[in-house]
Amino acid sequence: MTRTDQRTDIRTTPRRTVLISGSGIAGPALAFWLNRCGYAVTVVEKAGTLRSGG
Numbered sequence: 031m032t033r034t035d036q037r038t039d040i041r042t043t044p045r046r047t048v049l050i051s052g053s054g055i056a057g058p059a060l061a062f063w064l065n066r067c068g069y070a071v072t073v074v075e076k077a078g079t080l081r082s083g084g
């Protein structure tokens with residue numbers, strides 16, 4: 031895993047990619063921290079609109 035300095039953005043190895051299925055609470059939270067750790071993250075969501083409850 032590559033740690034990057036946001037200002038200089040120098041990477042020595044290609045970013046590892048992660049696909050997260052679901053953008054409820056956990057999905058975006060996990061995406062945020064994985065991105066902070068240098069992963070290239072994609073979040074997919076099957077619902078077309080926001081859920082009204084839960």
Ligand SMILES: Cc1cc2nc3c(=O)[nH]c(=O)nc-3n(C[C@H](O)[C@H](O)[C@H](O)COP(=O)(O)OP(=O)(O)OC[C@H]3O[C@@H](n4cnc5c(N)ncnc54)[C@H](O)[C@@H]3O)c2cc1C
Nearest residue numbers: 050051052053054055056057058074075076077081083084
């Ligand atoms: C009516 C209700 C009231 C609640 N009230 C509270 C409360 O007051 N306080 C509290 O702390 N918790 C509350 N909860 C619980 C809280 O909503 C859940 O704990 C929380 O949403 C779990 O988050 P999650 O990201 O793990 O899962 P979810 O929020 O369920 O997110 C999962 C997401 O994955 C998506 N998904 C599923 N399958 C796929 C697929 N194959 N491909 C792509 N996307 C997919 C779903 O559409 C969904 O958006 C409530 C729950 C309900 C149902």
